[in-house]
Amino acid sequence: MISIKITGTIINYYIHCKRQCWLFGNRINLEDNSEDVRIGKILHEIKSQESKSSEISIDNIKIDKITGEYLVELKKSDADLNSTKWQVLLYLKKLKEKGIIRKGKIEVIEKKKQDKKIHYVELTQEYEEELDKLLLDIEKFLSSEKPPIAERSSKCKKCAYYEYCNI
Numbered sequence: 001m002i003s004i005k006i007t008g009t010i011i012n013y014y015i016h017c018k019r020q021c022w023l024f025g026n027r028i029n030l031e032d033n034s035e036d037v038r039i040g041k042i043l044h045e046i047k048s049q050e051s052k053s054s055e056i057s058i059d060n061i062k063i064d065k066i067t068g069e070y071l072v073e074l075k076k077s078d079a080d081l082n083s084t085k086w087q088v089l090l091y092l093k094k095l096k097e098k099g100i101i102r103k104g105k106i107e108v109i110e111k112k113k114q115d116k117k118i119h120y121v122e123l124t125q126e127y128e129e130e131l132d133k134l135l136l137d138i139e140k141f142l143s144s145e146k147p148p149i150a151e152r153s154s155k156c157k158k159c160a161y162y163e164y165c166n167i
């Protein structure tokens, strides 16, 4: 059974950067200061207006869009597709627990580009097992007293915690 406190954002951050995951999961939230995060939120608003669908909330997760076949996650970049994949797998599992079976579709709508890229993911038995293990690992990780040290890389440039990690 999935812990109620682990959101799609937390699982995404855990794959992307464990320090970011710990900071966010322990409510050190600097995201509103990030230009990149603001752009992402605006993009979400525009897209949901265009598709005349609104974000759907189930338990503690927010789903961008749901169709007869797919759960759709909107992203502004596919720079870290693996993180998004696990986020979507968590959503698919949450839906499955409610008796709603869907496949995952990740739509990447990049700034200044007309075309969108689409990636698909399905919740297989193997992914479900991996996900259960991952969620246990994350719960344990978040209960640790301190965040891991910052391992700086190119992914830090657009991170909301950039200044926090560099003071």
Ligand code: SF4
Residues within 6 Å of the ligand: 017, 018, 019, 020, 149, 150, 151, 152, 153, 155, 156, 157, 159, 160, 161, 162, 163, 165
């Ligand atoms: S700035 Fe870099 S090290 Fe710090 S939380 Fe963000 S991605 Fe992780």
